[in-house]
Amino acid sequence: MSGLEIDNVSMRFELPDGGHVQALKNVSLDLKSGELLSVLGPSGCGKTTLLNIVAGFLAPTEGNIILNDKKVYGPGPERGMVFQQGALFEWMSVRKNVSFGPDMKGMPKKESDEIVDHLLDTVGLQDFKEKAVYELSGGMQQRVALARCLANDPDVILMDEPLGALDALTREKMQGLVLKLWKETGKTIILITHSVEEALLLGERLVVMAPRPGRIHKEYNLPFADLGVNADLREVKKHPDFSSKREEILTMIWDMEEEIMGRQE
Amino acid sequence: MIILLIYVLLFIGAMIAYKFVSSFFRPSSDFTSLKTVTFGDESAVRANRAASIISIIAIFFIWSAFTGSSLIPSFLHAPGPFVGKANFTYEATLPSGDKDQGTVEAIVHPLSEKPETPSLGANAEDGFANDNIVTVGAWRSKLISSKTLIDSGVEAKITSVGGKSISPGETVNVGDIDVRMTSKGSLSVEPEKGWQMEAIWLPAPEAVVGRLIEISLHGYQNVTLFENLGWSLYRVILGFIAGCIVGIPLGYAMGLNDWFRGWFDPIVEFMRPVPPLALIPLIIIWFGIWETGKISLLFLAALWIMTIAARAGVSGVKISKVHAAYSLGASKRQIMSKVIVPNSLPEIFTGARVAMGVCWGTVVAAELVAAEKGAGKMIIAASKFQNTDIVIMGIILIGIIGYGIDILMRIAENWLVPWKGKG
Numbered sequence: 029m030s031g032l033e034i035d036n037v038s039m040r041f042e043l044p045d046g047g048h049v050q051a052l053k054n055v056s057l058d059l060k061s062g063e064l065l066s067v068l069g070p071s072g073c074g075k076t077t078l079l080n081i082v083a084g085f086l087a088p089t090e091g092n093i094i095l096n097d098k099k100v101y102g103p104g105p106e107r108g109m110v111f112q113q114g115a116l117f118e119w120m121s122v123r124k125n126v127s128f129g130p131d132m133k134g135m136p137k138k139e140s141d142e143i144v145d146h147l148l149d150t151v152g153l154q155d156f157k158e159k160a161v162y163e164l165s166g167g168m169q170q171r172v173a174l175a176r177c178l179a180n181d182p183d184v185i186l187m188d189e190p191l192g193a194l195d196a197l198t199r200e201k202m203q204g205l206v207l208k209l210w211k212e213t214g215k216t217i218i219l220i221t222h223s224v225e226e227a228l229l230l231g232e233r234l235v236v237m238a239p240r241p242g243r244i245h246k247e248y249n250l251p252f253a254d255l256g257v258n259a260d261l262r263e264v265k266k267h268p269d270f271s272s273k274r275e276e277i278l279t280m281i282w283d284m285e286e287e288i289m290g291r292q293e
Numbered sequence: 294m295i296i297l298l299i300y301v302l303l304f305i306g307a308m309i310a311y312k313f314v315s316s317f318f319r320p321s322s323d324f325t326s327l328k329t330v331t332f333g334d335e336s337a338v339r340a341n342r343a344a345s346i347i348s349i350i351a352i353f354f355i356w357s358a359f360t361g362s363s364l365i366p367s368f369l370h371a372p373g374p375f376v377g378k379a380n381f382t383y384e385a386t387l388p389s390g391d392k393d394q395g396t397v398e399a400i401v402h403p404l405s406e407k408p409e410t411p412s413l414g415a416n417a418e419d420g421f422a423n424d425n426i427v428t429v430g431a432w433r434s435k436l437i438s439s440k441t442l443i444d445s446g447v448e449a450k451i452t453s454v455g456g457k458s459i460s461p462g463e464t465v466n467v468g469d470i471d472v473r474m475t476s477k478g479s480l481s482v483e484p485e486k487g488w489q490m491e492a493i494w495l496p497a498p499e500a501v502v503g504r505l506i507e508i509s510l511h512g513y514q515n516v517t518l519f520e521n522l523g524w525s526l527y528r529v530i531l532g533f534i535a536g537c538i539v540g541i542p543l544g545y546a547m548g549l550n551d552w553f554r555g556w557f558d559p560i561v562e563f564m565r566p567v568p569p570l571a572l573i574p575l576i577i578i579w580f581g582i583w584e585t586g587k588i589s590l591l592f593l594a595a596l597w598i599m600t601i602a603a604r605a606g607v608s609g610v611k612i613s614k615v616h617a618a619y620s621l622g623a624s625k626r627q628i629m630s631k632v633i634v635p636n637s638l639p640e641i642f643t644g645a646r647v648a649m650g651v652c653w654g655t656v657v658a659a660e661l662v663a664a665e666k667g668a669g670k671m672i673i674a675a676s677k678f679q680n681t682d683i684v685i686m687g688i689i690l691i692g693i694i695g696y697g698i699d700i701l702m703r704i705a706e707n708w709l710v711p712w713k714g715k716g
């Protein structure tokens with residue numbers, strides 16, 4: 029496997045009133061197979077747009093997405109998605125949701141049951157197999173979403189603020205789960221987040237995006253994800269580098285937002 | 294007016310009585326009853342079940358009181374029409390100024406009885422103004438021609454009744470009856486009507502129940518009640534199913550394809566506000582008034598509602614669900630059957646409930662216009678013969694069935710789409 033290449037992607041939305049929004053400008057990124065990249069940036073800097081382009085829901089106005097040496101044209105099962113919330117199929121049980129991908133492929137029930145059982149064990153939902161998804165809490169629903177995505181065995185997992193709607197405590201637990209799943213499955217992951225801490229904790233690599241036009245502002249290589257795989261995430265946060273990096277990035281984003289406000293006035 | 298006043302008094306009286314009685318019981322202490330702000334908090338206003346029950350009893354009470362029903366003791370009845378004997382004297386005057394007096398006796402009988410006309414006593418009459426006896430049904434009036442009261446060939450005119458002078462067009466009250474003088478100088482005897490309603494306006498509840506039993510056993514105009522209601526239901530279900538078969542796929546197509554949406558948008562938007570009843574004349578011209586016409590009408594009534602419901606169901610799919618399904622490898626066909634259809638079912642059920650309600654109302658109206666059998670046909674036929682009890686029974690049954698349909702649809706909805714509103 030040769031990973032995922034985001035090659036000089038630009039996206040320009042034409043607005044009905046004749047104007048346009050340059051959501052992305054010349055964004056290039058290379059992801060090695062098995063890498064976890066977190067993407068951070070102020071609201072409106074084009075993170076979701078970038079992810080939608082990689083997923084194949086949007087065609088970029090310029091540039092290419094290349095996965096395993098093949099150009100990407102539309103959505104496909106080799107790129108799995110985890111959304112913030114509300115993307116589960118509430119008319120299906122937990123088990124049916126998780127086995128959706130295998131079922132679509134026409135995998136025999138015996139095989140898919142095995143996959144589902146294993147994944148529900150991994151995310152800790154074995155007892156909720158036959159429950160309706162709307163009976164679960166928000167955190168549990170995101171566990172189902174992760175399991176559903178993994179059941180399809182994608183090469184790349186794209187997550188758009190997957191933990192953004194959870195309360196702080198649940199969120200911490202889920203961050204641990206994401207790290208654990210990443211290490212166990214060795215998937216390539218792009219994780220978009222609003223939270224600087226989350227981006228630092230989970231990303232092997234971190235890119236900070238800047239708005240108007242959306243572009244890559246700064247890149248970091250981080251040790252914390254590897255530390256976090258074996259240690260308590262709380263301990264990782266006490267690392268002196270962690271807090272200095274956090275302050276640095278927070279200041280960076282504050283400045284960007286201030287600049288946006290200034291331009292609007 | 295009086296009925297409205299009594300109704301308002303019952304409302305207020307029951308409320309005060311209820312508050313008074315319930316103040317003796319320990320207040321319940323669930324969450325809602327512990328809320329201190331209730332005025333303005335809609336969720337704190339729960340329907341008071343006692344009020345609902347009293348409300349229904351109040352309607353039957355007023356209905357019974359004003360129809361003289363045997364369901365409630367007679368001292369609770371509103372004053373009924375005068376029944377019994379009454380008499381009054383009148384005076385006729387000759388042009389010369391000579392006067393003579395006569396007595397009229399009125400026997401007022403209930404409408405259900407038919408007394409024989411009593412003959413006048415043999416007491417010889419001396420003057421030109423004669424005595425008379427008439428029979429009058431309650432709520433009715435009787436005209437006594439001046440020719441029967443005054444000897445023929447005599448030029449006398451009636452000038453007073455019961456000691457009060459009267460002229461054409463005027464009415465004089467003599468005890469339990471009113472006497473009105475017509476423009477020709479005759480007397481019209483009108484007994485006091487009281488406050489109760491004549492059965493022809495509003496029959497007593499037990500009369501309606503009696504009719505219900507009679508008609509469900511023997512039918513009306515050779516059609517059983519079951520057949521009448523069955524035909525109406527059959528038409529509704531047929532028209533509704535036809536509307537679903539065409540409307541749901543059309544709605545899906547409009548939700549999924551720009552050409553379909555563009556093509557049918559003007560038609561649907563135009564037809565939606567046209568009430569189905571306004572189509573009856575055109576339907577009659579095109580399909581005739583019998584079965585085809587009625588079912589086409591119901592089909593049209595259901596069609597637009599179901600189309601719009603299905604279209605709304607498709608556009609209500611969260612895009613993230615569709616994206617997720619594509620990323621899990623679903624084909625277009627699988628997206629349709631696994632995501633779009635189940636996601637739109639709650640909307641379709643809501644539409645189906647509305648459509649069934651509209652169809653039920655439309656079928657009754659269409660049957661009023663023309664039908665051989667059906668609930669609407671039964672009440673319109675009964676109204677021609679002034680069988681008000683059948684009309685009222687029919688209306689109550691139509692209401693109950695309409696309500697029953699809605700409840701059944703809701704049960705089906707809870708059972709088939711338990712995820713409604715939980716997405």
Ligand SMILES: Nc1ncnc2c1ncn2[C@@H]1O[C@H](COP(=O)(O)OP(=O)(O)O)[C@@H](O)[C@H]1O
Binds near residue numbers: 077
């Ligand atoms: N479909 C669209 N049409 C027009 N503008 C869009 C559209 N989608 C996104 N945008 C604009 O592109 C920019 C980036 O949006 P988005 O990718 O959602 O930002 P983020 O996810 O980082 O908050 C925003 O300014 C947004 O207004």
Ligand SMILES: [Mg+2]
Binds near residue numbers: 075
């Ligand atoms: Mg976003």
